[in-house]
Amino acid sequence: MTRTAAALVIGNELLTGKIQEANVAFLAKELFALGISLRRVVMCSDEADVIAEDLNLLRARHDLVFTSGGVGPTHDDLTIPAIAQAFCRPLVRDPVLERMIREHFGARTTDGHLRMAELPEGAELVANDRITWPVLRVDNVFVMPGVPEIFRLKFELVRDRLGRDVPFVSRAIYTRCDEGEIAALLERVERAFPGVAIGSYPRIGDPEYTVKLTFDGRDDALVKQALEACLSELPTEKIVRADR
Amino acid sequence: MTRTAAALVIGNELLTGKIQEANVAFLAKELFALGISLRRVVMCSDEADVIAEDLNLLRARHDLVFTSGGVGPTHDDLTIPAIAQAFCRPLVRDPVLERMIREHFGARTTDGHLRMAELPEGAELVANDRITWPVLRVDNVFVMPGVPEIFRLKFELVRDRLGRDVPFVSRAIYTRCDEGEIAALLERVERAFPGVAIGSYPRIGDPEYTVKLTFDGRDDALVKQALEACLSELPTEKIVRADR
Numbered sequence: 167m168t169r170t171a172a173a174l175v176i177g178n179e180l181l182t183g184k185i186q187e188a189n190v191a192f193l194a195k196e197l198f199a200l201g202i203s204l205r206r207v208v209m210c211s212d213e214a215d216v217i218a219e220d221l222n223l224l225r226a227r228h229d230l231v232f233t234s235g236g237v238g239p240t241h242d243d244l245t246i247p248a249i250a251q252a253f254c255r256p257l258v259r260d261p262v263l264e265r266m267i268r269e270h271f272g273a274r275t276t277d278g279h280l281r282m283a284e285l286p287e288g289a290e291l292v293a294n295d296r297i298t299w300p301v302l303r304v305d306n307v308f309v310m311p312g313v314p315e316i317f318r319l320k321f322e323l324v325r326d327r328l329g330r331d332v333p334f335v336s337r338a339i340y341t342r343c344d345e346g347e348i349a350a351l352l353e354r355v356e357r358a359f360p361g362v363a364i365g366s367y368p369r370i371g372d373p374e375y376t377v378k379l380t381f382d383g384r385d386d387a388l389v390k391q392a393l394e395a396c397l398s399e400l401p402t403e404k405i406v407r408a409d410r
Numbered sequence: 411m412t413r414t415a416a417a418l419v420i421g422n423e424l425l426t427g428k429i430q431e432a433n434v435a436f437l438a439k440e441l442f443a444l445g446i447s448l449r450r451v452v453m454c455s456d457e458a459d460v461i462a463e464d465l466n467l468l469r470a471r472h473d474l475v476f477t478s479g480g481v482g483p484t485h486d487d488l489t490i491p492a493i494a495q496a497f498c499r500p501l502v503r504d505p506v507l508e509r510m511i512r513e514h515f516g517a518r519t520t521d522g523h524l525r526m527a528e529l530p531e532g533a534e535l536v537a538n539d540r541i542t543w544p545v546l547r548v549d550n551v552f553v554m555p556g557v558p559e560i561f562r563l564k565f566e567l568v569r570d571r572l573g574r575d576v577p578f579v580s581r582a583i584y585t586r587c588d589e590g591e592i593a594a595l596l597e598r599v600e601r602a603f604p605g606v607a608i609g610s611y612p613r614i615g616d617p618e619y620t621v622k623l624t625f626d627g628r629d630d631a632l633v634k635q636a637l638e639a640c641l642s643e644l645p646t647e648k649i650v651r652a653d654r
Binding site: 180 | 419422423424425426427428429430431432434435436437438439440441442447448449450451452453454455456482483484485486515518519520521522523525557559560578580588589590591592593594596597600607608609610611612613614615624626
């Protein structure tokens with residue numbers, strides 16, 4: 167069975183174009199390598215009701231949900247209260263987090279900082295020996311920070327916790343074809359190899375290739391066979407290279 | 411009245427981490443400048459049923475919807491059939507597009523190419539004098555390509571068609587504050603200036619600043635007042651600069 171995942175990316179800064187979203191591609195790649203299928207990403211605004219509603223839809227339909235953003239100490243950080251709302255749980259101050267915050271900020275600790283110690287009741291703090299600042303988990307929801315550097319760092323904790331299914335593999339052919347001329351071939355090969363998903367991606371302005379073909383699946387032997395089947399029918403002079 | 415918008419970004423290549431999504435930030439910025447509020451982005455897989463369901467949810471709740479991706483000639487390009495499905499309309503071959511495709515590809519024209527001339531009945535082709543390859547519009551849905559260079563080019567057509575509301579403006583203060591120490595101030599100022607949204611964004615590893623504060627709204631005078639109100643209460647030594 168393939169485990170499914172969704173991501174809920176939270177932040178007005180993304181919806182107003184101030185910032186280029188930078189966690190989804192990383193998360194997608196990591197989950198792919200773990201054999202977990204990322205099915206959907208939703209990007210929403212900093213509004214508790216909106217976040218809670220989206221979260222409830224996503225967590226009902228997917229095995230795992232990752233939120234990104236909205237976990238700091240300021241008024242626009244509403245992810246944690248929204249998660250509590252979604253799960254109908256009260257926010258309670260966690261003594262472990264409170265102590266970590268007070269130790270870190272010392273006399274400069276503010277109510278804002280301490281807001282970060284308020285967690286939905288029953289939440290788990292995931293940490294390990296190397297990364298002491300924990301990731302919050304509530305049932306099947308992992309709560310990740312929006313700042314890309316910290317997202318990446320904390321994903322280590324999540325990776326340990328998730329375990330690994332049979333990983334997906336991806337192989338590729340780079341061609342100088344036009345998509346229209348290979349459409350029928352690709353459709354035929356995909357039908358002949360159930361379990362292999364073929365993608366076709368045109369590229370503009372690249373001196374090397376015009377279309378990249380990808381072959382994704384769990385069974386690497388089958389993925390290779392599908393790739394070879396395509397390769398054998400492509401016009402030789404239009405094949406640039408293949409990641410066999 | 412603020413017009414609302416949503417984006418539906420389609421493509422397995424994004425959900426498997428092969429490609430960094432690159433159209434949403436551009437679209438978000440453009441809509442912000444046009445005074446249109448982008449409320450939600452959904453990223454989904456190349457499956458017609460999924461695309462159609464998502465599209466119907468988004469178009470019912472937003473004034474405008476932009477799709478990105480899935481409009482080429484290959485088997486994984488399912489956006490147009492999915493839109494037809496969502497609107498319960500048949501696909502019909504458009505004679506204008508068919509002629510353009512045949513002129514462009516000449517004797518090399520394939521059935522794959524001609525699939526790109528199949529449109530949901532009643533769709534409009536938006537073009538102008540400079541950009542002859544049109545953008546498809548079906549009611550409140552604009553159908554954009556996934557390739558970033560073409561997305562940007564074609565957005566010109568969309569911009570002309572959308573018209574312009576009172577634009578949003580955004581101003582910023584760059585600080586060396588810690589978020590916790592200014593949380594109470596930001597909350598107070600946002601309450602005092604309804605119509606101004608304040609954002610607080612920590613930055614890791616930047617030698618210049620640690621937190622960027624943004625002030626967004628339609629009334630620039632009010633936005634400036636909110637910014638000045640914040641500025642007057644921030645510790646002077648921690649203010650790096652302000653875009654007043």
